[in-house]
Amino acid sequence: MSVERTLSRLDVNLLATALIIAAVGCMLVYSATHFNQDAPLFQKQVIWTLIGVLLMIVFIAVDYHALMEISPFLYGLGLALLGYVLIWGRLTRHVRSWIHIGSFQFQPSEFMKIFTALLIAKYFDSNDRAYLNLRNFMAVMAILVAPMLLIAVQPAAGSAASFLPLVGVAMFFGGIKPRYWVIAILCGLMALPVGWHYLKPFQRERIKIFLDPARDPLGTGYQVMQAKIATGSGGITGKGFLHGTQVNLEYLPARHTDFIFSVLGEEWGFVGVLVVLTLYLFLILESLSVAKAARDRGGTFLVLSLVAFFIYHVFINVGMQIGLLPVTGIPLPLISYGGSATMMFFMAVGLILNVDFRKFVNV
Numbered sequence: 001m002s003v004e005r006t007l008s009r010l011d012v013n014l015l016a017t018a019l020i021i022a023a024v025g026c027m028l029v030y031s032a033t034h035f036n037q038d039a040p041l042f043q044k045q046v047i048w049t050l051i052g053v054l055l056m057i058v059f060i061a062v063d064y065h066a067l068m069e070i071s072p073f074l075y076g077l078g079l080a081l082l083g084y085v086l087i088w089g090r091l092t093r094h095v096r097s098w099i100h101i102g103s104f105q106f107q108p109s110e111f112m113k114i115f116t117a118l119l120i121a122k123y124f125d126s127n128d129r130a131y132l133n134l135r136n137f138m139a140v141m142a143i144l145v146a147p148m149l150l151i152a153v154q155p156a157a158g159s160a161a162s163f164l165p166l167v168g169v170a171m172f173f174g175g176i177k178p179r180y181w182v183i184a185i186l187c188g189l190m191a192l193p194v195g196w197h198y199l200k201p202f203q204r205e206r207i208k209i210f211l212d213p214a215r216d217p218l219g220t221g222y223q224v225m226q227a228k229i230a231t232g233s234g235g236i237t238g239k240g241f242l243h244g245t246q247v248n249l250e251y252l253p254a255r256h257t258d259f260i261f262s263v264l265g266e267e268w269g270f271v272g273v274l275v276v277l278t279l280y281l282f283l284i285l286e287s288l289s290v291a292k293a294a295r296d297r298g299g300t301f302l303v304l305s306l307v308a309f310f311i312y313h314v315f316i317n318v319g320m321q322i323g324l325l326p327v328t329g330i331p332l333p334l335i336s337y338g339g340s341a342t343m344m345f346f347m348a349v350g351l352i353l354n355v356d357f358r359k360f361v362n363v
Helices: 003-009 012-033 041-061 064-069 071-088 108-125 134-152 157-161 164-173 178-198 201-211 222-233 260-293 297-321 339-357
Strands: 099-101 104-106
Touching: 012 041, 012 260, 012 339, 041 339, 064 071, 064 108, 064 297, 064 339, 071 099, 071 108, 071 134, 104 108, 104 339, 108 134, 108 164, 108 297, 108 339, 134 157, 134 164, 164 297, 222 260, 222 297, 260 297, 260 339, 297 339
Parallel strands: none
Antiparallel strands: 099 104
Protein backbone atom coordinates (compact mmCIF):
# COMPACT_ATOMS: atom_id res chain seq x y z
CA MET A 1 0.00 0.00 0.00
CA SER A 2 1.45 3.41 -0.94
CA VAL A 3 2.45 5.96 1.69
CA GLU A 4 -0.09 8.43 0.30
CA ARG A 5 -2.92 5.91 0.57
CA THR A 6 -1.83 4.94 4.08
CA LEU A 7 -1.81 8.56 5.26
CA SER A 8 -5.18 9.21 3.64
CA ARG A 9 -6.69 6.45 5.78
CA LEU A 10 -5.09 7.55 9.04
CA ASP A 11 -6.87 10.03 11.28
CA VAL A 12 -4.23 12.74 10.88
CA ASN A 13 -6.14 15.10 13.16
CA LEU A 14 -5.97 12.64 16.05
CA LEU A 15 -2.30 11.87 15.36
CA ALA A 16 -1.36 15.56 15.17
CA THR A 17 -3.25 16.32 18.40
CA ALA A 18 -1.35 13.62 20.30
CA LEU A 19 1.99 14.90 18.96
CA ILE A 20 1.15 18.51 19.89
CA ILE A 21 0.22 17.47 23.44
CA ALA A 22 3.51 15.56 23.72
CA ALA A 23 5.44 18.59 22.44
CA VAL A 24 3.75 20.77 25.08
CA GLY A 25 4.77 18.17 27.66
CA CYS A 26 8.43 18.35 26.62
CA MET A 27 8.36 22.15 26.87
CA LEU A 28 6.83 22.02 30.36
CA VAL A 29 9.35 19.41 31.55
CA TYR A 30 12.14 21.68 30.30
CA SER A 31 10.63 24.67 32.06
CA ALA A 32 10.26 22.71 35.31
CA THR A 33 13.82 21.34 35.35
CA HIS A 34 16.16 23.58 33.33
CA PHE A 35 17.48 25.56 36.31
CA ASN A 36 18.78 22.79 38.60
CA GLN A 37 20.37 19.34 38.71
CA ASP A 38 17.25 17.81 37.12
CA ALA A 39 18.00 19.54 33.79
CA PRO A 40 18.95 16.26 31.99
CA LEU A 41 15.38 15.02 32.53
CA PHE A 42 14.29 17.10 29.53
CA GLN A 43 16.60 15.14 27.21
CA LYS A 44 15.31 11.90 28.73
CA GLN A 45 11.70 12.95 28.15
CA VAL A 46 12.49 13.72 24.51
CA ILE A 47 13.98 10.23 24.20
CA TRP A 48 10.92 8.67 25.87
CA THR A 49 8.71 10.60 23.46
CA LEU A 50 10.65 9.40 20.41
CA ILE A 51 10.50 5.81 21.68
CA GLY A 52 6.79 6.29 22.27
CA VAL A 53 6.32 7.48 18.68
CA LEU A 54 8.15 4.40 17.39
CA LEU A 55 5.94 2.15 19.53
CA MET A 56 2.90 4.01 18.23
CA ILE A 57 3.97 3.26 14.66
CA VAL A 58 4.39 -0.44 15.56
CA PHE A 59 0.94 -0.53 17.14
CA ILE A 60 -0.53 1.05 14.01
CA ALA A 61 1.26 -1.33 11.65
CA VAL A 62 0.34 -4.61 13.39
CA ASP A 63 -3.34 -5.50 12.90
CA TYR A 64 -5.13 -5.12 16.22
CA HIS A 65 -6.82 -8.49 15.62
CA ALA A 66 -3.35 -10.10 15.73
CA LEU A 67 -2.60 -8.22 18.96
CA MET A 68 -5.88 -9.45 20.46
CA GLU A 69 -4.94 -13.02 19.53
CA ILE A 70 -1.68 -12.83 21.51
CA SER A 71 -3.29 -10.83 24.34
CA PRO A 72 -3.51 -13.87 26.69
CA PHE A 73 0.28 -14.19 26.49
CA LEU A 74 0.78 -10.43 26.98
CA TYR A 75 -1.64 -10.45 29.91
CA GLY A 76 0.16 -13.39 31.53
CA LEU A 77 3.51 -11.66 31.02
CA GLY A 78 2.13 -8.53 32.64
CA LEU A 79 0.90 -10.45 35.69
CA ALA A 80 4.30 -12.13 35.99
CA LEU A 81 6.06 -8.76 35.94
CA LEU A 82 3.68 -7.38 38.57
CA GLY A 83 4.46 -10.40 40.74
CA TYR A 84 8.19 -9.86 40.18
CA VAL A 85 7.86 -6.27 41.38
CA LEU A 86 6.21 -7.36 44.63
CA ILE A 87 9.02 -9.80 45.43
CA TRP A 88 12.16 -8.18 44.06
CA GLY A 89 11.11 -4.60 43.29
CA ARG A 90 12.97 -1.73 44.92
CA LEU A 91 11.01 0.39 47.39
CA THR A 92 10.70 3.90 45.91
CA ARG A 93 8.54 6.60 47.50
CA HIS A 94 6.70 4.07 49.69
CA VAL A 95 5.82 1.73 46.80
CA ARG A 96 7.30 -1.15 44.79
CA SER A 97 6.19 -0.21 41.29
CA TRP A 98 9.38 -0.18 39.22
CA ILE A 99 11.64 -2.82 37.73
CA HIS A 100 15.25 -1.61 37.62
CA ILE A 101 17.65 -2.84 34.96
CA GLY A 102 20.87 -0.90 35.48
CA SER A 103 20.03 2.79 35.06
CA PHE A 104 16.83 1.90 33.21
CA GLN A 105 13.55 1.45 35.07
CA PHE A 106 9.95 0.91 34.03
CA GLN A 107 6.51 0.38 35.55
CA PRO A 108 4.80 -2.87 34.52
CA SER A 109 1.48 -1.47 35.75
CA GLU A 110 1.41 1.06 32.90
CA PHE A 111 1.83 -1.55 30.17
CA MET A 112 -0.62 -3.84 31.97
CA LYS A 113 -3.36 -1.34 31.10
CA ILE A 114 -2.79 -1.98 27.39
CA PHE A 115 -2.54 -5.76 27.85
CA THR A 116 -5.74 -5.90 29.89
CA ALA A 117 -7.68 -3.76 27.41
CA LEU A 118 -6.56 -6.06 24.56
CA LEU A 119 -7.61 -9.22 26.43
CA ILE A 120 -11.04 -7.86 27.35
CA ALA A 121 -11.49 -6.65 23.76
CA LYS A 122 -10.72 -10.19 22.57
CA TYR A 123 -13.28 -11.54 25.03
CA PHE A 124 -16.01 -9.20 23.80
CA ASP A 125 -15.09 -9.77 20.17
CA SER A 126 -15.80 -13.48 20.59
CA ASN A 127 -18.97 -12.92 22.63
CA ASP A 128 -21.85 -11.38 20.70
CA ARG A 129 -24.48 -11.62 23.44
CA ALA A 130 -26.59 -8.49 23.85
CA TYR A 131 -26.35 -8.96 27.63
CA LEU A 132 -23.57 -10.65 29.56
CA ASN A 133 -24.86 -13.37 31.83
CA LEU A 134 -23.54 -13.66 35.37
CA ARG A 135 -20.88 -16.21 34.42
CA ASN A 136 -19.47 -14.08 31.62
CA PHE A 137 -19.65 -10.98 33.77
CA MET A 138 -17.66 -12.68 36.54
CA ALA A 139 -15.06 -13.83 33.99
CA VAL A 140 -14.59 -10.24 32.79
CA MET A 141 -14.35 -8.95 36.37
CA ALA A 142 -11.74 -11.62 37.20
CA ILE A 143 -9.57 -10.44 34.30
CA LEU A 144 -9.82 -6.87 35.56
CA VAL A 145 -9.47 -7.52 39.29
CA ALA A 146 -6.28 -9.64 39.07
CA PRO A 147 -3.95 -6.78 38.01
CA MET A 148 -5.78 -4.32 40.27
CA LEU A 149 -5.06 -6.44 43.33
CA LEU A 150 -1.39 -6.93 42.44
CA ILE A 151 -0.97 -3.18 41.91
CA ALA A 152 -2.90 -2.29 45.08
CA VAL A 153 -0.54 -4.46 47.14
CA GLN A 154 2.51 -2.48 45.91
CA PRO A 155 0.79 -0.30 47.38
CA ALA A 156 -0.23 1.99 44.51
CA ALA A 157 -3.93 2.64 45.04
CA GLY A 158 -4.09 5.37 42.41
CA SER A 159 -2.65 3.13 39.69
CA ALA A 160 -4.92 0.27 40.75
CA ALA A 161 -7.94 2.57 40.62
CA SER A 162 -7.02 3.57 37.06
CA PHE A 163 -8.47 0.19 35.98
CA LEU A 164 -11.90 1.15 37.35
CA PRO A 165 -12.92 3.03 34.18
CA LEU A 166 -12.27 -0.23 32.33
CA VAL A 167 -14.71 -1.91 34.70
CA GLY A 168 -17.30 0.74 33.88
CA VAL A 169 -16.75 0.38 30.13
CA ALA A 170 -17.02 -3.41 30.40
CA MET A 171 -20.29 -3.17 32.34
CA PHE A 172 -21.74 -0.59 29.93
CA PHE A 173 -20.51 -2.26 26.76
CA GLY A 174 -21.45 -5.70 27.98
CA GLY A 175 -25.05 -4.66 28.38
CA ILE A 176 -25.17 -5.27 32.12
CA LYS A 177 -28.74 -5.28 33.39
CA PRO A 178 -29.71 -2.48 35.84
CA ARG A 179 -29.89 -4.77 38.86
CA TYR A 180 -26.22 -5.71 38.39
CA TRP A 181 -25.29 -2.02 38.27
CA VAL A 182 -27.08 -1.52 41.59
CA ILE A 183 -25.34 -4.54 43.10
CA ALA A 184 -21.92 -3.35 41.90
CA ILE A 185 -22.45 0.17 43.29
CA LEU A 186 -23.66 -1.16 46.65
CA CYS A 187 -20.69 -3.54 46.88
CA GLY A 188 -18.34 -0.65 46.14
CA LEU A 189 -19.88 1.53 48.84
CA MET A 190 -19.76 -1.31 51.37
CA ALA A 191 -16.09 -1.93 50.54
CA LEU A 192 -15.03 1.64 51.34
CA PRO A 193 -14.68 1.14 55.14
CA VAL A 194 -12.79 -2.10 54.55
CA GLY A 195 -10.54 -0.37 52.04
CA TRP A 196 -9.74 2.39 54.55
CA HIS A 197 -8.59 -0.26 57.03
CA TYR A 198 -6.07 -1.67 54.53
CA LEU A 199 -4.66 1.68 53.41
CA LYS A 200 -1.08 2.47 54.37
CA PRO A 201 -0.52 5.41 56.78
CA PHE A 202 0.78 7.69 53.98
CA GLN A 203 -2.33 6.90 51.89
CA ARG A 204 -4.67 7.75 54.78
CA GLU A 205 -2.76 10.98 55.33
CA ARG A 206 -3.29 11.99 51.69
CA ILE A 207 -7.05 11.63 52.12
CA LYS A 208 -6.99 13.60 55.38
CA ILE A 209 -5.00 16.37 53.71
CA PHE A 210 -7.52 16.42 50.86
CA LEU A 211 -10.29 17.01 53.39
CA ASP A 212 -8.27 19.64 55.30
CA PRO A 213 -5.07 20.85 53.54
CA ALA A 214 -4.40 23.38 56.31
CA ARG A 215 -3.93 20.69 58.97
CA ASP A 216 -0.24 20.33 57.99
CA PRO A 217 0.66 23.23 55.65
CA LEU A 218 4.43 22.73 55.97
CA GLY A 219 4.29 18.93 55.81
CA THR A 220 1.98 16.64 53.91
CA GLY A 221 -0.34 19.49 52.92
CA TYR A 222 2.50 21.49 51.36
CA GLN A 223 2.16 19.99 47.86
CA VAL A 224 -1.54 20.75 47.53
CA MET A 225 -1.24 24.32 48.82
CA GLN A 226 1.73 25.14 46.57
CA ALA A 227 -0.02 23.58 43.57
CA LYS A 228 -3.08 25.78 44.15
CA ILE A 229 -0.88 28.87 44.52
CA ALA A 230 1.06 28.09 41.34
CA THR A 231 -2.03 27.28 39.27
CA GLY A 232 -3.96 30.34 40.42
CA SER A 233 -1.08 32.80 40.24
CA GLY A 234 -0.85 32.48 36.47
CA GLY A 235 -3.98 34.57 35.97
CA ILE A 236 -5.39 34.84 32.46
CA THR A 237 -2.25 34.73 30.31
CA GLY A 238 0.37 33.40 32.75
CA LYS A 239 3.78 34.67 33.82
CA GLY A 240 5.47 33.49 30.67
CA PHE A 241 7.50 30.47 29.62
CA LEU A 242 10.41 29.86 32.06
CA HIS A 243 9.17 32.68 34.31
CA GLY A 244 7.12 30.79 36.88
CA THR A 245 8.22 31.91 40.35
CA GLN A 246 6.75 28.91 42.19
CA VAL A 247 8.68 26.70 39.78
CA ASN A 248 11.98 28.57 39.58
CA LEU A 249 12.17 29.05 43.34
CA GLU A 250 11.41 25.33 43.75
CA TYR A 251 8.39 25.85 45.99
CA LEU A 252 6.37 23.40 43.92
CA PRO A 253 7.29 19.72 44.57
CA ALA A 254 7.13 17.04 41.84
CA ARG A 255 6.69 19.86 39.33
CA HIS A 256 7.87 17.78 36.33
CA THR A 257 5.78 14.70 37.14
CA ASP A 258 2.53 14.66 39.12
CA PHE A 259 2.20 18.46 39.42
CA ILE A 260 3.18 19.56 35.93
CA PHE A 261 -0.34 20.91 35.35
CA SER A 262 0.45 23.61 37.95
CA VAL A 263 3.51 24.60 35.90
CA LEU A 264 1.18 24.99 32.92
CA GLY A 265 -1.23 27.11 34.95
CA GLU A 266 1.45 29.40 36.36
CA GLU A 267 3.41 30.01 33.16
CA TRP A 268 0.67 29.85 30.51
CA GLY A 269 -2.29 30.95 32.61
CA PHE A 270 -5.97 30.25 32.03
CA VAL A 271 -5.49 30.55 28.27
CA GLY A 272 -2.80 27.87 28.22
CA VAL A 273 -4.83 25.58 30.46
CA LEU A 274 -7.88 26.02 28.23
CA VAL A 275 -5.86 25.23 25.10
CA VAL A 276 -4.38 22.04 26.56
CA LEU A 277 -7.72 20.83 27.94
CA THR A 278 -9.31 21.57 24.55
CA LEU A 279 -6.63 19.43 22.89
CA TYR A 280 -7.48 16.58 25.26
CA LEU A 281 -11.18 17.03 24.55
CA PHE A 282 -10.58 16.94 20.80
CA LEU A 283 -8.44 13.79 21.12
CA ILE A 284 -11.17 12.11 23.17
CA LEU A 285 -13.97 13.10 20.77
CA GLU A 286 -11.96 11.96 17.74
CA SER A 287 -11.30 8.64 19.49
CA LEU A 288 -14.99 8.18 20.28
CA SER A 289 -15.78 8.69 16.60
CA VAL A 290 -13.26 5.93 15.83
CA ALA A 291 -15.03 3.65 18.33
CA LYS A 292 -18.37 4.36 16.66
CA ALA A 293 -17.03 3.56 13.19
CA ALA A 294 -15.04 0.45 14.17
CA ARG A 295 -15.71 -2.61 12.02
CA ASP A 296 -16.22 -5.03 14.93
CA ARG A 297 -17.18 -5.34 18.58
CA GLY A 298 -13.59 -5.91 19.72
CA GLY A 299 -12.32 -2.75 18.04
CA THR A 300 -15.08 -0.65 19.57
CA PHE A 301 -14.41 -1.95 23.07
CA LEU A 302 -10.65 -1.52 22.69
CA VAL A 303 -10.98 2.16 21.73
CA LEU A 304 -13.53 2.87 24.46
CA SER A 305 -11.19 1.32 27.03
CA LEU A 306 -8.22 3.42 25.91
CA VAL A 307 -10.35 6.57 25.88
CA ALA A 308 -11.44 5.75 29.43
CA PHE A 309 -7.79 5.65 30.50
CA PHE A 310 -7.19 9.10 29.00
CA ILE A 311 -10.27 10.57 30.67
CA TYR A 312 -9.41 9.06 34.05
CA HIS A 313 -5.82 10.32 34.06
CA VAL A 314 -6.74 13.85 32.98
CA PHE A 315 -9.61 14.10 35.46
CA ILE A 316 -7.62 12.76 38.43
CA ASN A 317 -4.42 14.69 37.72
CA VAL A 318 -6.16 18.03 37.20
CA GLY A 319 -8.57 17.44 40.09
CA MET A 320 -5.86 16.75 42.64
CA GLN A 321 -3.93 19.90 41.75
CA ILE A 322 -6.86 22.22 42.30
CA GLY A 323 -7.86 20.48 45.53
CA LEU A 324 -10.92 18.60 44.26
CA LEU A 325 -9.36 15.13 44.70
CA PRO A 326 -6.73 13.54 46.97
CA VAL A 327 -3.11 13.57 45.79
CA THR A 328 -2.05 10.39 44.01
CA GLY A 329 0.68 9.45 41.55
CA ILE A 330 -1.40 9.73 38.38
CA PRO A 331 0.47 11.41 35.48
CA LEU A 332 -1.01 13.82 32.98
CA PRO A 333 -1.18 11.91 29.65
CA LEU A 334 1.69 12.65 27.24
CA ILE A 335 2.75 15.65 29.35
CA SER A 336 4.09 14.47 32.72
CA TYR A 337 7.70 13.28 32.81
CA GLY A 338 8.05 9.49 32.81
CA GLY A 339 9.04 6.83 30.33
CA SER A 340 6.51 4.11 31.11
CA ALA A 341 3.45 6.37 31.05
CA THR A 342 4.62 8.22 27.94
CA MET A 343 5.17 4.98 26.05
CA MET A 344 1.86 3.53 27.25
CA PHE A 345 -0.17 6.51 26.07
CA PHE A 346 1.55 6.52 22.66
CA MET A 347 0.79 2.80 22.39
CA ALA A 348 -2.84 3.66 23.20
CA VAL A 349 -2.91 6.31 20.46
CA GLY A 350 -1.38 3.78 18.06
CA LEU A 351 -4.10 1.25 18.84
CA ILE A 352 -6.85 3.82 18.35
CA LEU A 353 -5.38 4.77 14.97
CA ASN A 354 -5.02 1.05 14.23
CA VAL A 355 -8.76 0.46 14.73
CA ASP A 356 -9.56 3.52 12.62
CA PHE A 357 -7.20 2.46 9.84
CA ARG A 358 -8.76 -1.03 9.66
CA LYS A 359 -12.38 0.02 9.68
CA PHE A 360 -12.27 -0.83 5.98
CA VAL A 361 -12.67 -4.56 5.34
CA ASN A 362 -10.07 -4.65 2.55
CA VAL A 363 -7.22 -3.23 4.70
